[in-house]
Amino acid sequence: MSADVREAALQRPPAEIRYADELAALRAADDGPRPPGWQLSLRAARRFVVGDEEAGIGRKFVGNAALVERALVTLATNRGLMLVGEPGTAKSLLSELIAAAVSGTSTLTVQGGAATTEDQIKYSWNYALLVSEGPSQRSLVPAPMLRGMAEGRLVRFEEITRCPLEVQDCLLSLLSERVMAVPELDGPEGMVFARAGFNVIATANTRDRGVNEMSAALKRRFNFETVFPVADFDTELALVEAEVGALLRRSGVEAPPDRDVLEVLVGTFRELRVPQTSGERLSAVMSTAEAVSVAHAVGVRGWFLRGEPGNAADVVTCLAGTAAKDSPEDLARLRRFLEQQAGRRPGAAWQDLYRARHLLAG
The missing domain is CATH 3.40.50.300 (P-loop containing nucleotide triphosphate hydrolases)
Incomplete structure (x- = not known):
């Protein structure tokens, strides 16, 4: 072989x-x-x-x-x-x-x-x-x-x-x-x-x-x-994009990840890891590795269910499993972030994330 x-x-x-x-x-x-x-x-x-x-x-x-x-x-x-x-x-x-x-x-x-x-x-x-x-x-x-x-x-x-x-x-x-x-x-x-x-x-x-x-x-x-978390947003985004692309290919997903969706996902993780505006830090591990895992799930969900790369609504759906691991309060913190912060951010992908907030389970 x-x-x-x-x-x-x-x-x-x-x-x-x-x-x-x-x-x-x-x-x-x-x-x-x-x-x-x-x-x-x-x-x-x-x-x-x-x-x-x-x-x-x-x-x-x-x-x-x-x-x-x-x-x-x-x-x-x-x-x-x-x-x-x-x-x-x-x-x-x-x-x-x-x-x-x-x-x-x-x-x-x-x-x-x-x-x-x-x-x-x-x-x-x-x-x-x-x-x-x-x-x-x-x-x-x-x-x-x-x-x-x-x-x-x-x-x-x-x-x-x-x-x-x-x-x-x-x-x-x-x-x-x-x-x-x-x-x-x-x-x-x-x-x-x-x-x-x-x-x-x-x-x-x-x-x-x-x-x-x-x-x-x-x-x-x-x-x-x-070993410290990745400090720079662009570096973390590039890392997530490369890792997710490789994982999706191994999972049989032909469509590459949508960069706008990845920007929203990485931005959400960074804000909930070390809050800059929301003040809502999750007790769950919002690491780069977890971001890769969620982005992989988003791509798999979008491709195998609809033949698409995955969208902001998939991000909301897949985030729930990450946010609810350690504390029931984390799901509420994530919900408040979507309600109070996501809609204020510029860009169509952030607006899509805000409009999909009702999909957050729990």
Whole structure:
């Protein structure tokens, strides 16, 4: 199966598949010094993430280039990288892009949660082989952290603060001693030493602060970098337009998103995220990622129901599910914004949004 066919068959291909051509071109032209175990030099990895128009490398992360540089420098040392910020600020995307650039794969991933166990982080056993043969390399089932250490690759730990404290702290020895003990195995096989290139990128959103606060010992093993929301309207609009266009094509939608509708959608999200005129801030996460999700739903709704790109009425209908997640008051705040602010804004799309306010469910 060719790479193009394989990519087309996947709902969301990982970065190393989506951008395989760019990664190959960067490797071929990369003459910079590479940290041990890295597939690209630090300069080439930076170009992959933030883009290089002259080399035909698209920009993938809309954020501070200095943040990307600091993150890469951290990973070239023996300290882990912790990306923190509001939900939807592209922390996971940044960790995926960096892992793809540095290690060639972004799929060594642990998804943190209340049910995450050490087995899912380090290793487990094939119990049929364990019973019949006893502990052996054949019966050992490596989890992402063991594979990352043995292969010298980056491991992504998503939403680490959603894991219980005792599960988080299983990383302490891995990040300090760079060795994982497998006590069930005898001899040299019982110790897995990290190869050059191994490190950990963890993410945590600031709304989870206090859910399972990290221990001071674990914090000392990470450098913390904060990822902020997109500050500029035009930049956020361009990002939403690009991401939604790709999602709609994968969903079988032939019509590109209507830019006027996207302007209204992004403007609404920005106003409800950090109010400028309405004073109505929602407790729900009105992030760029949520805006992309709503815009995707608008495009799908318009195309498959009417054969159109989607309009302001679809925006109102699709916004309800985003606004009503955290608090019943959020739906009322959204309704007041549509009633009191949308109609005052210039442009036909804003007027269409105002006229469609009655479609807001609830």
